[in-house]
Amino acid sequence: MNFDFSDDQKQMRDAARKFLTEQCPPKAVREVLDGRATYDKALWKGLAEMGFLGVAIPEEFGGAGAGHLELCVIAEEMGRANAPVPFSSTVYLAAEALLLAGSDAQKQKWLPRIASGDAIGTLALFEGKGNPSPKAIKLQASGGTLNGVKKPVPDGAIADFAVVAARTGSTGRDADISLFLVDLKAGGVEAKALTNVDPTRGQAELTFKNAKAEPLGTAGEGWSILTQVLDRAAVLLAFEQVGGSDRALEMGRDYALDRIAFGRPIGSFQAVKHILADMYVSATLARSNCYYGAWALSTNASELPEAAAAARISATQAFQHCSKNNIQVHGGMGFTWEFDCHMYYRRANATALTLGSLSYWEDQLIDRMRKKNAA
Amino acid sequence: MNFDDTPQEAAFRAEAKAWIQANAPKQYEEELRKSSLGRTVLKGANILEVAKAWQKKKADAGWACLHWPKEYGGRGSSPIERVIWQQEEGPFGKLSGMFIIGHGMCGPTMMAFAGEEQKRKYLPPLASGEKVWCQLFSEPAGGSDVAGLRTRAEKKGDDWIINGQKIWTSGAHYSDYGILLTRTDPTVPKHKGLTMFFLDMKSPGVEVRPIKQASGQSDFNEVYFTDVKIPDSQRLGAVNDGWNVSLTTLMNERMSIGAGVATGFPELFDFCNSLMLEDGPAIEDRSVRSRLANYAVKASGLRYTSMRAISALSKGERPGPENSIGKLVAGSMVQEVAMYALDLQGAAGVLSGPDDAEVAGKFQAMLLRAPGTRVEGGTDEIMRNIIAERVLGLPGDIRVDKDVPFNQIPTKGRT
Ligand SMILES: Cc1cc2nc3c(=O)[nH]c(=O)nc-3n(C[C@H](O)[C@H](O)[C@H](O)COP(=O)(O)OP(=O)(O)OC[C@H]3O[C@@H](n4cnc5c(N)ncnc54)[C@H](O)[C@@H]3O)c2cc1C
Numbered sequence: 001m002n003f004d005f006s007d008d009q010k011q012m013r014d015a016a017r018k019f020l021t022e023q024c025p026p027k028a029v030r031e032v033l034d035g036r037a038t039y040d041k042a043l044w045k046g047l048a049e050m051g052f053l054g055v056a057i058p059e060e061f062g063g064a065g066a067g068h069l070e071l072c073v074i075a076e077e078m079g080r081a082n083a084p085v086p087f088s089s090t091v092y093l094a095a096e097a098l099l100l101a102g103s104d105a106q107k108q109k110w111l112p113r114i115a116s117g118d119a120i121g122t123l124a125l126f127e128g129k130g131n132p133s134p135k136a137i138k139l140q141a142s143g144g145t146l147n148g149v150k151k152p153v154p155d156g157a158i159a160d161f162a163v164v165a166a167r168t169g170s171t172g173r174d175a176d177i178s179l180f181l182v183d184l185k186a187g188g189v190e191a192k193a194l195t196n197v198d199p200t201r202g203q204a205e206l207t208f209k210n211a212k213a214e215p216l217g218t219a220g221e222g223w224s225i226l227t228q229v230l231d232r233a234a235v236l237l238a239f240e241q242v243g244g245s246d247r248a249l250e251m252g253r254d255y256a257l258d259r260i261a262f263g264r265p266i267g268s269f270q271a272v273k274h275i276l277a278d279m280y281v282s283a284t285l286a287r288s289n290c291y292y293g294a295w296a297l298s299t300n301a302s303e304l305p306e307a308a309a310a311a312r313i314s315a316t317q318a319f320q321h322c323s324k325n326n327i328q329v330h331g332g333m334g335f336t337w338e339f340d341c342h343m344y345y346r347r348a349n350a351t352a353l354t355l356g357s358l359s360y361w362e363d364q365l366i367d368r369m370r371k372k373n374a375a
Numbered sequence: 376m377n378f379d380d381t382p383q384e385a386a387f388r389a390e391a392k393a394w395i396q397a398n399a400p401k402q403y404e405e406e407l408r409k410s411s412l413g414r415t416v417l418k419g420a421n422i423l424e425v426a427k428a429w430q431k432k433k434a435d436a437g438w439a440c441l442h443w444p445k446e447y448g449g450r451g452s453s454p455i456e457r458v459i460w461q462q463e464e465g466p467f468g469k470l471s472g473m474f475i476i477g478h479g480m481c482g483p484t485m486m487a488f489a490g491e492e493q494k495r496k497y498l499p500p501l502a503s504g505e506k507v508w509c510q511l512f513s514e515p516a517g518g519s520d521v522a523g524l525r526t527r528a529e530k531k532g533d534d535w536i537i538n539g540q541k542i543w544t545s546g547a548h549y550s551d552y553g554i555l556l557t558r559t560d561p562t563v564p565k566h567k568g569l570t571m572f573f574l575d576m577k578s579p580g581v582e583v584r585p586i587k588q589a590s591g592q593s594d595f596n597e598v599y600f601t602d603v604k605i606p607d608s609q610r611l612g613a614v615n616d617g618w619n620v621s622l623t624t625l626m627n628e629r630m631s632i633g634a635g636v637a638t639g640f641p642e643l644f645d646f647c648n649s650l651m652l653e654d655g656p657a658i659e660d661r662s663v664r665s666r667l668a669n670y671a672v673k674a675s676g677l678r679y680t681s682m683r684a685i686s687a688l689s690k691g692e693r694p695g696p697e698n699s700i701g702k703l704v705a706g707s708m709v710q711e712v713a714m715y716a717l718d719l720q721g722a723a724g725v726l727s728g729p730d731d732a733e734v735a736g737k738f739q740a741m742l743l744r745a746p747g748t749r750v751e752g753g754t755d756e757i758m759r760n761i762i763a764e765r766v767l768g769l770p771g772d773i774r775v776d777k778d779v780p781f782n783q784i785p786t787k788g789r790t
Contacts, residue, residue: 001377001378001379001380001381001384001455001458001682001685001686002376002377002686002689003376003377003378003679003682003683003685003686004376004683004686004687004690005376006376069376249767253767253768253769256769257768257769257770264770264773265769265770267763267769267770268769268770268771268772268773270756270760270772272769273759273760273763273764273767273769274756274759274760274763276763276767276769277758277759277760277762277763277767278759280700280762280766280767281700281703281704281762284676284680284697284700285672285673285676285677285680285700285704286676288675288676288677288678288679288680288682288683289672289675289676289679291376291679291683292378292675292679294376295376295377295378298376301378309668310671310672310675310676313668313669313672314672314673314675314676317669317672359661359665361668362664362665362667362668362669363661363664363665363668365668365671365672366658366664366667366668366671367664369644369671370648370658373644373648
């Protein structure tokens with residue numbers, strides 16, 4: 001047993017942190033937050049050049065072929081930096097779906113373009129309110145075309161292609177759902193940007209009108225593939241959440257050491273110290289759950305579904321807890337647009353919903369533990 | 376990152392498993408499995424005797440105090456082997472409760488500060504459970520503020536004469552030896568006038584009075600010292616350096632990580648699986664699932680946090696203050712879990728005891744024991760202070776008594 005990242009992986013984390021500290025300072029995040037850009041194009045290009053976009057994509061498809069543990073350490077740094085780029089939708093969702101279910105030709109077509117930063121991808125799953133569920137998918141597929149509306153679609157307004165979940169049957173079972181690949185630039189799809197709580201991560205409505213689509217994976221297996229994609233993305237996004245939690249804790253700690261009230265640093269007041277100690281506790285529990293998820297993801301262990309749900313829940317809670325209390329420790333300053341606290345608060349609460357909400361994953365976790373117990 | 380056993384670890388696991396299979400007191404397995412925090416009862420047997428016999432058997436076969444050096448009664452095992460042993464020992468590990476203080480704190484302190492001859496004399500019988508040790512630190516005037524203690528030690532020739540009172544001493548009523556923190560100089564600031572000893576609990580002048588706990592049991596005691604004589608050779612560390620010695624003890628307490636602090640979660644999960652509510656099994660209820668999931672990720676988070684710590688230990692890193700997280704989280708969780716398990720039982724949750732309550736009253740017993748868990752070995756607040764100050768680097772609390780000679784510090788309250 002060795003429950004830690006290797007020295008090489010830690011070096012990669014350091015390299016990613018250094019790169020993002022330089023290339024993605026809060027000023028850059030604000031360009032997108034304030035609406036001056038839809039995402040940070042220069043950063044996206046830089047990430048491609050560093051090899052980070054294709055880190056878990058095999059070499060034969062233009063990636064670095066390093067693996068998912070490496071992707072986890074980079075994800076953590078993306079979360080720390082609050083990077084305003086379509087990394088999670090492209091790399092965790094679209095690329096993972098292709099890797100899991102794509103034909104050789106589909107992989108050849110899209111994966112090298114993902115790795116080189118030439119294509120942005122996403123997953124079009126939700127159709128309004130609610131959590132992932134085959135029943136909620138109404139968008140129709142027939143004769144190689146799609147008709148219907150998806151929203152919210154993460155980074156949908158800037159994406160080049162989407163993996164789309166559509167209805168192909170009417171038996172009322174999971175097997176009614178199939179996945180499709182749609183080139184969003186080929187016509188038949190209208191994208192509209194939607195406002196959302198975290199402007200550094202766009203959300204969109206995609207309207208499909210006889211849009212040309214090619215099947216991704218076997219027809220009728222869409223739901224089972226989706227479940228696997230969501231589990232894998234849950235682990236990766238959890239690392240982003242842990243990175244964000246740690247950064248929020250650090251910001252709170254630094255401010256508490258700096259700010260003087262009643263003649264002493266506020267960090268010397270026990271009430272403040274205990275807030276920060278509890279932030280540390282939640283971030284640490286989440287990190288540990290994530291490490292287990294990383295191991296399960298990288299070895300494709302049978303524990304993955306349970307580990308992914310645990311990582312997801314724990315990291316969602318930690319990021320929400322740390323980002324809200326970071327504002328509290330900052331007092332009035334924390335509630336200004338000027339200070340960076342709200343960027344993490346926004347990201348924490350948006351991320352909490354993007355793969356299905358906290359209560360959805362709680363339900364999943366207990367379901368999975370129960371199945372394992374019964375087995 | 377690898378969760379699987381290495382070939383050596385697998386071999387160790389197989390050996391441990393086979394030995395446990397052949398030697399453990401199986402007749403108690405079912406009862407031990409059902410026991411939980413606050414309730415370890417063996418019907419028709421004296422648990423002290425059963426525990427001592429199991430410990431002795433382990434020691435004779437080289438399975439006691441795995442991480443201790445062989446010459447002191449241990450096995451010289453790696454931290455990971457220790458975890459493997461705990462996993463394989465399973466419910467039988469619950470028998471070692473009475474040895475935790477001796478093995479986790481007194482032994483390591485002896486190892487660091489006693490003379491070689493003393494170590495060879497006292498440590499092997501401690502490892503084998505033949506002799507039980509206790510820790511005599513807390514006093515009415517010194518709990519969280521342990522350096523506020525008043526028990527006096529005065530030098531007379533080659534001996535020290537002890538007078539004073541300790542309190543909340545777990546297991547003092549069945550202990551053979553104890554480590555004792557005393558005040559040897561009241562004219563200097565409180566941390567600078569303490570000295571540590573070990574002593575025979577049967578020494579003349581030592582009087583142990585059991586205290587009845589809030590849970591109704593009596594696991595801890597008051598201990599009175601009247602002119603108790605301790606030879607200078609039983610001093611641990613330098614005169615007036617007892618604070619540093621006690622810090623070693625407390626640091627070693629953190630080595631007890633991996634022991635898997637009780638969270639109550641496995642018990643709650645099983646309970647929700649079997650408990651029938653009006654609309655079916657409790658576990659099928661949405662709100663129950665949400666609560667369970669919250670506890671589940673705390674419990675797994677703790678488990679993997681201790682595995683990360685063990686990975687760090689096996690690479691030669693020292694256990695640090697970050698390990699305070701285990702007790703802090705588990706302590707309040709076990710209390711919440713107990714309350715929730717009672718809530719699920721509705722009106723009948725109020726019943727307690729093996730005969731009248733659901734699942735033999737294990738959650739009621741857990742509820743009544745839990746408040747102590749959040750106090751013993753440092754309160755929740757002290758744990759948070761440690762994390763804030765020693766992990767996050769925040770300023771220490773303002774100490775009005777820091778540079779004041781101990782005998783000039785104002786006192787009020789319990790004395
Ligand atoms: C079941 C059990 C077993 C025990 N076994 C042993 C044993 O074997 N040997 C032994 O020596 N002792 C033992 N103890 C004693 C234990 O270590 C003390 O009870 C504990 O350290 C707290 O001290 P206290 O009881 O004096 O509480 P106090 O120190 O009086 O604390 C009262 C309250 O004030 C808070 N408080 C105190 N100081 C601070 C501070 N600086 N900042 C914030 N809050 C503060 C505490 O958190 C607590 O809420 C045991 C206790 C229990 C409950």
